[in-house]
Amino acid sequence: MLKIDNLHVKVDGKEILQGLTLEIPSGEVHAVMGPNGSGKSTLANVLAGRPGYEITAGSVTFQGRDLLALAPEERAREGVFLGFQYPVEIPGVNNVYLLKAAVNAARKHRGLEEVDAFEFLTLVREKMRLMRMEESMLSRGVNEGFSGGEKKRNEILQMLVLEPRLAILDETDSGLDIDALKIVANGVNTLRSPARSLVLVTHYQRLLDYIVPDHVHVLVKGRIARSGDKSLALELERRGYDWVTGEAA
Amino acid sequence: MTQSALSKRLLDEYAAVSDSLPTDVVSAERRQEAIQALAARGLPTTREENWRYTNLRPLERARFAPVAAAAAAAAPTVIPAGLDLPSTLTGFARFTFVDGTFAPELSSEHAQAGSTVRNLRRAPESSARRQGSTAGTRPLTAPSGCPEASLALLNEAFATDTALISVRGGTDAPQRVELVFVAVAGADVGASYPRIQVALDPDSRLILVERHVSAGSGASFVNSSVSVDIGRGAHLTHYRLQRAGARSAWLDTLTAVLAADGRYSLLTINTGGLSARSTTQVQMAGPGAELILSAAALGDRQQTQDHFALVEHIAPRARTDQTFRGIASGRARVAFNGKITVREAAAGTDSRQSLRGLLAGPAAEIDVRPQLEIYTDDVRCSHGATAGKLDDSMLFYLLSRGLSPEVAQRLLKWAFLEDVVSKIELPELRRQIEHDLAGQMADAASLKELL
Ligand SMILES: Nc1ncnc2c1ncn2[C@@H]1O[C@H](COP(=O)(O)OP(=O)(O)O)[C@@H](O)[C@H]1O
Numbered sequence: 001m002l003k004i005d006n007l008h009v010k011v012d013g014k015e016i017l018q019g020l021t022l023e024i025p026s027g028e029v030h031a032v033m034g035p036n037g038s039g040k041s042t043l044a045n046v047l048a049g050r051p052g053y054e055i056t057a058g059s060v061t062f063q064g065r066d067l068l069a070l071a072p073e074e075r076a077r078e079g080v081f082l083g084f085q086y087p088v089e090i091p092g093v094n095n096v097y098l099l100k101a102a103v104n105a106a107r108k109h110r111g112l113e114e115v116d117a118f119e120f121l122t123l124v125r126e127k128m129r130l131m132r133m134e135e136s137m138l139s140r141g142v143n144e145g146f147s148g149g150e151k152k153r154n155e156i157l158q159m160l161v162l163e164p165r166l167a168i169l170d171e172t173d174s175g176l177d178i179d180a181l182k183i184v185a186n187g188v189n190t191l192r193s194p195a196r197s198l199v200l201v202t203h204y205q206r207l208l209d210y211i212v213p214d215h216v217h218v219l220v221k222g223r224i225a226r227s228g229d230k231s232l233a234l235e236l237e238r239r240g241y242d243w244v245t246g247e248a249a
Numbered sequence: 250m251t252q253s254a255l256s257k258r259l260l261d262e263y264a265a266v267s268d269s270l271p272t273d274v275v276s277a278e279r280r281q282e283a284i285q286a287l288a289a290r291g292l293p294t295t296r297e298e299n300w301r302y303t304n305l306r307p308l309e310r311a312r313f314a315p316v317a318a319a320a321a322a323a324a325p326t327v328i329p330a331g332l333d334l335p336s337t338l339t340g341f342a343r344f345t346f347v348d349g350t351f352a353p354e355l356s357s358e359h360a361q362a363g364s365t366v367r368n369l370r371r372a373p374e375s376s377a378r379r380q381g382s383t384a385g386t387r388p389l390t391a392p393s394g395c396p397e398a399s400l401a402l403l404n405e406a407f408a409t410d411t412a413l414i415s416v417r418g419g420t421d422a423p424q425r426v427e428l429v430f431v432a433v434a435g436a437d438v439g440a441s442y443p444r445i446q447v448a449l450d451p452d453s454r455l456i457l458v459e460r461h462v463s464a465g466s467g468a469s470f471v472n473s474s475v476s477v478d479i480g481r482g483a484h485l486t487h488y489r490l491q492r493a494g495a496r497s498a499w500l501d502t503l504t505a506v507l508a509a510d511g512r513y514s515l516l517t518i519n520t521g522g523l524s525a526r527s528t529t530q531v532q533m534a535g536p537g538a539e540l541i542l543s544a545a546a547l548g549d550r551q552q553t554q555d556h557f558a559l560v561e562h563i564a565p566r567a568r569t570d571q572t573f574r575g576i577a578s579g580r581a582r583v584a585f586n587g588k589i590t591v592r593e594a595a596a597g598t599d600s601r602q603s604l605r606g607l608l609a610g611p612a613a614e615i616d617v618r619p620q621l622e623i624y625t626d627d628v629r630c631s632h633g634a635t636a637g638k639l640d641d642s643m644l645f646y647l648l649s650r651g652l653s654p655e656v657a658q659r660l661l662k663w664a665f666l667e668d669v670v671s672k673i674e675l676p677e678l679r680r681q682i683e684h685d686l687a688g689q690m691a692d693a694a695s696l697k698e699l700l
């Protein structure tokens with residue numbers, strides 16, 4: 001599904017990703033963990049095509065295609081989804097309008113007709129119930145006045161409606177209380193399938209109690225310093241990041 | 250052309266037509282006074298601080314004499330074939346003026362118990378005469394000789410008709426009136442002088458929709474003047490929608506005075522004209538008065554949209570809430586200059602200003618300027634003014650959901666106007682305006698489905 005090879009990325013002239021290599025096969029859930037500032041969000045943003053990052057070396061292949069050659073909107077239509085660490089508020093752009101425009105953009109890309117308005121709303125309502133979101137949130141501006149937790153739930157709602165092939169969730173767990181965390185995890189789990197891959201970017205292992213990953217990677221100073229199975233997350237929790245940073249140094 | 254040459258031409262043109270100008274609209278003496286005052290002062294120039302951003306070149310080329318004077322004085326208004334007026338609003342009486350003169354064929358009166366609406370020319374004989382009042386000849390110019398209001402003098406000198414609205418108190422249901430001003434003739438034929446006088450008795454209510462449109466794509470010269478008098482405890486909701494033709498010059502002066510506890514909700518949307526300028530001057534004359542001034546302006550191609558708003562607080566405990574959202578695309582220039590003056594006696598004034606401009610074209614220009622002049626300590630004033638480009642992180646968010654850059658930008662521009670558009674309380678009018686705005690923004694197809 002996704003193959004990242006020796007990726008080097010600079011931000012403002014400073015090298016943040018320093019030769020990152022990672023492969024995520026179809027149907028797997030990978031957790032990317034790491035201390036603050038290690039480059040997790042940089043990785044997520046580069047995969048989604050955010051401007052402002054200078055890719056100095058390496059490659060990213062998504063379903064056999066050069067992902068880095070695609071514009072952000074093309075990546076989205078091809079099935080790449082980024083759940084933002086800090087979802088932006090867009091007052092005046094209606095939530096449900098954005099959802100519909102996003103779904104239709106992907107459908108058009110695949111040569112499909114626009115979604116039927118009634119079926120679409122039915123689907124959205126069903127997913128909202130799953131995410132325990134108030135229906136009134138649909139008619140509000142995108143993330144406008146949402147609490148931190150509501151914003152994260154809204155990200156997952158969008159993911160559930162868009163059904164991406166590759167979802168990268170950047171600290172979707174941060175700022176959530178335990179109930180909200182369970183709701184989010186439950187939402188994410190409904191999307192697990194052999195045809196889909198997930199990258200969970202997280203600082204804490206807590207999320208991984210609810211979304212059990214196939215692999216765990218630790219990002220330190222812009223490289224994967226260690227990889228393992230879910231027990232690696234538990235060990236990190238116990239011993240702290242110093243354990244890996246020390247080793248990596 | 251030099252200022253003095255322009256003043257001379259003004260006087261000459263006035264002298265040539267003054268005999269044909271209706272004295273029931275403005276008396277001959279007052280016209281004379283206005284033209285003299287204007288000639289002495291001179292027409293505004295961009296060297297003046299509060300006219301810096303206006304495109305005043307049309308003044309040099311315009312024929313000042315009104316279209317109506319160019320035609321035979323009592324000739325029926327020529328209604329252009331295929332004139333496409335905005336749809337009427339449910340429950341509103343419509344009065345249409347073509348090139349500044351009342352056109353009964355295009356008007357639809359609804360009897361409304363609590364108000365009188367009349368025009369001063371070609372009214373049914375009785376209504377203007379029966380009133381026998383001189384209300385219509387009250388000066389519309391600013392009381393304090395405000396230099397920014399000088400174009401109202403031009404209107405006063407040449408006006409061909411007045412829409413007079415007086416609202417009596419005692420009914421809870423607001424009166425609903427719509428005025429439509431259509432500019433037809435080109436500036437080479439003559440000018441058009443829309444003129445409105447609104448008076449609200451104490452505790453009365455009025456919803457007024459004022460539209461300015463053009464027929465065809467003629468380059469018209471329009472100079473309107475509006476006077477608003479809000480009595481104690483009266484509420485006026487006033488929508489001003491300007492979409493003059495793309496080659497027109499549209500100049501406008503509004504002065505309003507609010508008595509104690511009066512409330513004025515003024516919402517302006519300027520999208521039309523090649524050179525548009527609004528001067529809005531509001532005096533908070535009574536304690537507890539409230540002004541909600543919301544303005545949006547869209548400029549594209551070579552358009553200039555300039556708005557100067559002066560709010561003067563002279564009485565205690567009045568409130569002003571001012572919102573401006575402007576978008577400059579193409580090579581357009583969009584400016585909003587919001588000045589608030591708080592006099593010594595205006596203790597307890599509460600004023601808020603939120604002015605924002607969006608630069609949406611590499612050659613576009615935007616200028617938002619808050620000015621505060623405060624002569625008392627006991628005030629609460631907050632003001633914010635920003636001008637900038639579309640927010641990158643919002644843009645990226647939309648792209649990351651698969652929207653094309655064009656659609657994403659259009660959506661964000663749309664959203665930018667939301668703070669003003671959301672203040673339109675009449676759903677029917679709001680839908681109309683949303684459609685107009687969507688149509689104004691290039692390639693609106695995908696926006697229309699949003700509505
Ligand atoms: N837009 C930016 N401009 C400058 N520095 C940045 C920018 N984004 C990230 N960085 C820097 O890159 C490093 C990695 O940041 P980030 O990818 O956000 O880390 P993480 O998500 O792991 O906490 C940090 O040192 C951060 O300060």
Ligand SMILES: [Mg+2]
Binds near residue numbers: 040041042085171
């Ligand atoms: Mg991060």
